[in-house]
Amino acid sequence: MEPAGPRYLIREDICRENIRTMADKASSAGVIFRPHFKTHQSRLVARWFRDAGVTRITVSSLGMAAYFQQDGWDDITVAFPVNLLEAGLINELAAKIRLGLLIEDGETASSLLRKLKYPAEVYIKIDTGYHRTGLEKRDLPELLRILEILDKSSLLTYRGMITHAGNTYSASSPGEIRRIAESSMQYLTDIAREAGIPSSKHLLSIGDTPSCSLLDRFPGMGEIRPGNFVFYDLMQKELGTCSCRQIAAMMVCPVVAVHPRRNQAVIYGGAVHFSKERILVGEKTVYGQMASCQPGSWAEPTKNGFLVSLSQEHGILEAPATVIRALKPGTTIGFLPVHACLTANLMRGYYLVSGQAVDHF
Amino acid sequence: MEPAGPRYLIREDICRENIRTMADKASSAGVIFRPHFKTHQSRLVARWFRDAGVTRITVSSLGMAAYFQQDGWDDITVAFPVNLLEAGLINELAAKIRLGLLIEDGETASSLLRKLKYPAEVYIKIDTGYHRTGLEKRDLPELLRILEILDKSSLLTYRGMITHAGNTYSASSPGEIRRIAESSMQYLTDIAREAGIPSSKHLLSIGDTPSCSLLDRFPGMGEIRPGNFVFYDLMQKELGTCSCRQIAAMMVCPVVAVHPRRNQAVIYGGAVHFSKERILVGEKTVYGQMASCQPGSWAEPTKNGFLVSLSQEHGILEAPATVIRALKPGTTIGFLPVHACLTANLMRGYYLVSGQAVDHF
Numbered sequence: 001m002e003p004a005g006p007r008y009l010i011r012e013d014i015c016r017e018n019i020r021t022m023a024d025k026a027s028s029a030g031v032i033f034r035p036h037f038k039t040h041q042s043r044l045v046a047r048w049f050r051d052a053g054v055t056r057i058t059v060s061s062l063g064m065a066a067y068f069q070q071d072g073w074d075d076i077t078v079a080f081p082v083n084l085l086e087a088g089l090i091n092e093l094a095a096k097i098r099l100g101l102l103i104e105d106g107e108t109a110s111s112l113l114r115k116l117k118y119p120a121e122v123y124i125k126i127d128t129g130y131h132r133t134g135l136e137k138r139d140l141p142e143l144l145r146i147l148e149i150l151d152k153s154s155l156l157t158y159r160g161m162i163t164h165a166g167n168t169y170s171a172s173s174p175g176e177i178r179r180i181a182e183s184s185m186q187y188l189t190d191i192a193r194e195a196g197i198p199s200s201k202h203l204l205s206i207g208d209t210p211s212c213s214l215l216d217r218f219p220g221m222g223e224i225r226p227g228n229f230v231f232y233d234l235m236q237k238e239l240g241t242c243s244c245r246q247i248a249a250m251m252v253c254p255v256v257a258v259h260p261r262r263n264q265a266v267i268y269g270g271a272v273h274f275s276k277e278r279i280l281v282g283e284k285t286v287y288g289q290m291a292s293c294q295p296g297s298w299a300e301p302t303k304n305g306f307l308v309s310l311s312q313e314h315g316i317l318e319a320p321a322t323v324i325r326a327l328k329p330g331t332t333i334g335f336l337p338v339h340a341c342l343t344a345n346l347m348r349g350y351y352l353v354s355g356q357a358v359d360h361f
Numbered sequence: 362m363e364p365a366g367p368r369y370l371i372r373e374d375i376c377r378e379n380i381r382t383m384a385d386k387a388s389s390a391g392v393i394f395r396p397h398f399k400t401h402q403s404r405l406v407a408r409w410f411r412d413a414g415v416t417r418i419t420v421s422s423l424g425m426a427a428y429f430q431q432d433g434w435d436d437i438t439v440a441f442p443v444n445l446l447e448a449g450l451i452n453e454l455a456a457k458i459r460l461g462l463l464i465e466d467g468e469t470a471s472s473l474l475r476k477l478k479y480p481a482e483v484y485i486k487i488d489t490g491y492h493r494t495g496l497e498k499r500d501l502p503e504l505l506r507i508l509e510i511l512d513k514s515s516l517l518t519y520r521g522m523i524t525h526a527g528n529t530y531s532a533s534s535p536g537e538i539r540r541i542a543e544s545s546m547q548y549l550t551d552i553a554r555e556a557g558i559p560s561s562k563h564l565l566s567i568g569d570t571p572s573c574s575l576l577d578r579f580p581g582m583g584e585i586r587p588g589n590f591v592f593y594d595l596m597q598k599e600l601g602t603c604s605c606r607q608i609a610a611m612m613v614c615p616v617v618a619v620h621p622r623r624n625q626a627v628i629y630g631g632a633v634h635f636s637k638e639r640i641l642v643g644e645k646t647v648y649g650q651m652a653s654c655q656p657g658s659w660a661e662p663t664k665n666g667f668l669v670s671l672s673q674e675h676g677i678l679e680a681p682a683t684v685i686r687a688l689k690p691g692t693t694i695g696f697l698p699v700h701a702c703l704t705a706n707l708m709r710g711y712y713l714v715s716g717q718a719v720d721h722f
Contacts, residue, residue, distance in 0.1 A: 081617040084691030256442040330445030
C-alpha cells in the first residue's frame with residue numbers, strides 16, 4: 001500500500017541486527033548495555049531489545065520512563081538532570097521500579113531528598129568536554145558535597161558517574177571521535193579517582209552512539225548507553241559511524257510538484273515531519289538525503305540528491321537533472337533523515353516495511 | 362500552578378487583539394480574511410476567530426482540514442499542492458464542505474479529476490519570487506492548460522490565483538518586506554492579466570504574516586491568508602513585524618542546572634519542545650529568547666538572554682552573569698519561541714494563562 005502522506009518506515013531486520021551488534025560488543029567488552037530509548041520511544045522496538053537480553057534502559061524524561069514502566073521495564077535511568085518540579089512523578093516511578101537519576105549539584109540533591117518518599121539511585125553527571133551539563137574536575141568540592149549528602153541518606157543511593165560526550169557529534173573524522181571518546185573515558189576515570197572512590201564501589205557510564213559505534217573496548221567503564229544506533233541516520237553516516245546498510249529508518253514522502261528548470265521537486269514532508277535538524281554536507285546545508293526505499297537497495301543514497309529547504313509541510317529536493325526529470329506528482333520517494341530521533345518524535349507512530357503500525361510514546 | 366515540565370502558555374487577550382487588528386485591516390482594505398490555522402491548530406483558538414466574524418479559513422493539510430470541519434468550519438482552503446495520493450481524503454472533505462485546493466500543473470489537475478467525486482475549487486499556485494512552489498510568468502502555457510482543463514470540468518471550479526511570498530522572511534528590514542510584498546502583488550496582478558482573466562472573474566490571494574502585518578492596503582488582491590500573527594514570535598519581532606506586546610505565546614521551562622562560570626543555565630526544554638528553528642540575532646544563532654512571563658511584563662525580553670543550543674530535551678540559556686546567578690534549579694523561566702507555529706505543533710496541547718488546557722490537532 002502506498003502511503004497517503006509522509007510516512008516513517010522502519011526495517012525490523014536492520015534494527016535487530018544493530019541491537020545484536022551493540023549487545024555483543026557490550027558483552028565482549030564486559031560492560032552493562034543500558035540502551036537509550038529516546039530514539040525509538042516505542043514499546044514494540046523496546047521488545048526487540050528485550051529479545052536481545054536487554055533488561056536495563058535509559059530514557060530522557062520521566063514521562064517516557066512511565067511509558068516503558070507500563071510495559072514491564074523495571075530498571076530505568078532518566079538521563080536528564082533532576083527537575084525538582086517533577087518530584088511527584090519521581091515518587092510515582094521510584095515506588096515501582098529501580099530508578100536512576102542524574103544529579104550535578106548538592107542543593108538539588110538536598111531539595112530532592114526533602115521530597116522523596118521511595119528509594120532511588122543517583123549518578124553524578126560529569127562534564128568530560130561537551131560543556132552542556134555536569135561537573136568538571138575543578139568542581140571536586142561540589143562533587144564531594146553531593147557524595148556526603150547521599151552518604152547520609154537512606155533513600156538516595158550513590159551508583160556512579162555518568163557522562164555524555166556529545167562533542168563527538170562535532171568531530172571531523174572517525175579518528176577524532178575515537179580521541180574524544182578515549183579522553184572522555186580517561187577524564188571520567190580520573191575524576192572518580194580524585195573523588196577517592198574505589199572503582200569496585202561504583203560504576204562509570206558513557207553514552208553517545210558515535211563513540212559506542214567506533215570503539216570496541218571501554219576501559220574503566222561499567223556501562224554504555226547509546227540510543228541512536230538502533231536506527232542510525234544521515235548524521236551518523238556523514239560522521240562515519242555507520243554504513244548505509246545499517247540505517248533502519250527512512251522517510252517516505254509523496255512528490256507534489258516538479259520544477260526541472262531549477263533541478264528541484266517539492267515533496268510533502270516538512271519541518272513538522274523531519275524536524276529542522278540540519279547538517280553540512282560539503283558546503284551545503286541539508287535536511288535529508290534522497291535514497292532508495294526498495295528492499296533490495298534500501299537506504300542507498302542518491303548522489304547529490306538532498307533536501308535543501310523545509311517549511312512547515314513542504315520539503316525542497318534538489319537533485320541532478322536526470323533524477324528530477326524522472327519524478328512525477330503522485331509518486332513517493334525515500335529520504336534518509338538527518339536525525340532519526342527527532343524525526344521519530346515528530347512522526348510519533350511509524351510503520352514497519354510490512355505495513356504494521358508501530359506505537360510511539 | 363507551576364508547570365512540572367516545559368509548557369506552552371498562551372495569552373487569550375493578546376490573541377484576540379491580534380485577530381481583531383488583522384480582521385479590521387482586511388475589512389478596511391476590502392479583502393477577504395481567510396486566516397491560516399496551521400499556526401495554532403486548535404479548535405478553541407479557532408473560535409476566537411469565529412467571534413471576530415471569520416468564516417473562511419486556510420490550513421496546510423487535509424488532516425487539519427478534517428479536524429476543523431468537525432468543529433463546524435465549512436469553507437476551507439488547503440494551502441498545499443494537491444497530493445494525488447490523498448484523493449480519498451479530498452473526496453471525504455469535498456463531500457462536506459466548500460474545499461479549496463492548490464494546483465500548479467495540468468497533469469495533476471487531470472489526474473485529480475479522474476479521482477474526484479465531489480465539487481471542489483481550485484487556486485492556481487503562482488511563484489512570485491519565493492521559488493518554493495508555483496508557476497512563473499514564463500509558465501503561462503502551463504497555466505492556460507490548467508485553466509482549459511478546469512473549464513471543461515463540472516467538478517473543479519477555477520477560483521483564482523494564490524501566492525505565498527515566503528521570501529519576506531529573508532528580508533533585512535521592514536522596508537524590504539514592503540517592497541517584496543508590493544512586487545509580489547504586482548506580479549500576481551500581471552500574470553492574471555497575461556492569462557487574460559478579467560479581475561471580476563477570479564480572486565487573487567496572498568499570505569504571509571510579515572506582508573500582512575506591515576501593509577494596510579492590498580491593491581488588486583481579493584484575499585489575505587496570514588497565520589502566524591495570532592501568536593507572533595521572536596522571528597517576527599526580529600523582522601520588525603510585531604512588537605513584544607503582540608507576542609501571545611511563550612514557553613515556560615524549568616531550570617535544571619546553573620553554570621555561572623560560563624554564564625549558562627540548563628533548562629528542561631529542547632528540540633522536541635521548541636523545534637530546531639533558529640535565527641541569527643546579530644552574529645549569534647539563537648533558538649529562543651528569555652523573557653518575562655509575568656502578567657504585567659509579559660514577553661519583555663531579557664537583553665542578551667538567548668537559548669544558544671538545543672539537544673533533544675535540554676536547552677542551554679546564555680545570559681549576562683547577573684541573570685544567570687539569580688537562577689535556581691526548580692524554578693521556571695519564560696522564552697519567546699523562534700517560530701510559534703513549529704513550537705505549537707511540537708507541544709500539541711498548550712495552556713491559557715488561567716491554567717485551562719487548550720486542544721490541538
